[in-house]
Amino acid sequence: MPPPDPGEILRALRSRVAALEAHRPPPDAESALALGVPTLDRALGGGLSLGALHEIVPATPLDLGAAAGTVLVLAVHALHRVRRFAHREILWIQPELAGLEAGRLYGPGVAELGLSPARLIELRLASERDGAFAMEEALQCRALGVVVGEFFDDRALDLVALRRLSLAATAGGGLGLLLRHRAEALASPAATRLEITAAPGLPDGFGGLGQPTVLLSLERNRRGPTGRWRLTWDHHEHVFREAPAPLSVAAAAGDRPHRPDDAEDRVRTG
Numbered sequence: 478m479p480p481p482d483p484g485e486i487l488r489a490l491r492s493r494v495a496a497l498e499a500h501r502p503p504p505d506a507e508s509a510l511a512l513g514v515p516t517l518d519r520a521l522g523g524g525l526s527l528g529a530l531h532e533i534v535p536a537t538p539l540d541l542g543a544a545a546g547t548v549l550v551l552a553v554h555a556l557h558r559v560r561r562f563a564h565r566e567i568l569w570i571q572p573e574l575a576g577l578e579a580g581r582l583y584g585p586g587v588a589e590l591g592l593s594p595a596r597l598i599e600l601r602l603a604s605e606r607d608g609a610f611a612m613e614e615a616l617q618c619r620a621l622g623v624v625v626g627e628f629f630d631d632r633a634l635d636l637v638a639l640r641r642l643s644l645a646a647t648a649g650g651g652l653g654l655l656l657r658h659r660a661e662a663l664a665s666p667a668a669t670r671l672e673i674t675a676a677p678g679l680p681d682g683f684g685g686l687g688q689p690t691v692l693l694s695l696e697r698n699r700r701g702p703t704g705r706w707r708l709t710w711d712h713h714e715h716v717f718r719e720a721p722a723p724l725s726v727a728a729a730a731g732d733r734p735h736r737p738d739d740a741e742d743r744v745r746t747g
Contacts, residue, residue, distance in 0.1 A: 510555050510652060513716045514706060517693075521669070522700035525551070527559065529668040530616075530643045530653040536674040536694070541579055541658060543675035543691050545627070548656045549582070550689075550710045550717075552623040553592045555652050557715040562622030562651075567592070568615050570600045572608040575629040578658060591712045605633035609642070616645035616653050624649075627656040631663065640666050670697035679709055679720055688712075690720045 509524035518524050525531055533551075535544040552567045569582060584594040600615075602608050605628055612626035626642075628634060634657070643666040646653035655667065674692040681687040688709040695703045709720040 507559050507561070510551075510559060512554070512708075514708065514719050516719075517695075517704075517706050517708075520695060520698060520701045520704055525652065526668045526700065527652055528647050528650045530639070530646045530655060530666070532655045532657060532665060532667040532670040532697075534657045534659070534670065534672050536672050536692075538658075540673055540675050543689075544673040545579065545656060546689060547671070547673050547691055547693070548625055548627075548654050549587065549592075550590055550712075551654060552625060552652070553590050554715060554717065555623050556592065556596065559622065559652075565620060565622030565651075566596045566598055567623045567625065568598045568600060568621050569625045569627065570602065570608050570611050570615065571627045572602045572605045572629070574605065575608075575627045575658065576601060578629050579627070589712060590710070591715045605630045609633045609638050612653075612655075613638075613641050613645045616642060616651060617649045619649060619651070621649075621651055623652045623654065625654045625656060627658075629658045631657065631659060631661065634663075636664055636666075643667065665697075667697070668699050669695065672696050676707060676720075688720075 507527060509522065509526055511518050511524035512521075533544055533548050535541040556562050556565065556567065571581070582597070582599060587594050587597055600611060602611060608626060608628060612624060615621055615624045618624075624646075634655075642653060642655070672694040674694070676690040676692050678687040678690045688711060690707065690709045692705060693708050694705045697703070707720045707722065708717050710716075711718055
């Protein structure tokens with residue numbers, strides 16, 4: 478078989494790029510989902526990029542519930558805040574193994590977070606590979622505002638598959654959220670990687686559980702610095718807020734010597 482013609486390969490790549498350019502949202506469309514926490518939004522260059530893929534992982538296996546909840550509230554926030562998503566739905570893709578490990582979404586709980594369950598479509602598939610294929614196709618569908626892919630096994634998400642998901646998100650202009658059950662720091666073309674740790678909720682004043690709270694670590698960010706934030710979700714206003722530390726902590730160290738010079742002199746003279 479003769480080697481591929483470099484000119485033909487270049488023409489194919491140009492055709493692919495032109496197709497992606499043709500499907501981009503108009504220039505006046507929102508390009509980012511602001512989360513409402515100023516320091517976090519600045520780090521993200523205005524918010525989570527739309528038309529992009531974002532990874533969310535639990536810090537430990539015990540934090541998977543918090544990570545899944547964060548993905549869900551990000552999706553709810555997007556439908557409420559992005560104008561072109563006002564009449565779109567969320568698609569949650571969950572291969573069978575991921576469902577067995579982590580359980581399924583609970584309709585009344587979804588409603589408590591501020592989303593009508595009628596706007597949430599669940600797709601359950603037999604294999605992780607089927608899930609990756611379905612997510613790629615769904616990300617290109619403009620009837621969907623947010624596409625969530627939940628994966629227990631990373632073998633279906635090699636670098637080629639992740640690149641295809643990233644390109645599909647660009648073509649569709651929606652928000653792609655990849656919930657990975659394992660926190661290995663694998664190479665990825667995703668715009669961000671968010672690591673989630675469960676945190677004590679804020680008291681509600683009535684002895685209840687209060688608002689859910691997480692520690693969000695921005696581990697990878699293509700548009701700015703990384704960092705860590707304590708966030709809570711207000712399901713009445715559909716916004717994130719920066720949560721105060723639940724306990725008193727020591728004051729931050731200032732830019733000064735460990736101890737005054739005269740203290741060192743007293744130690745020497747003893």
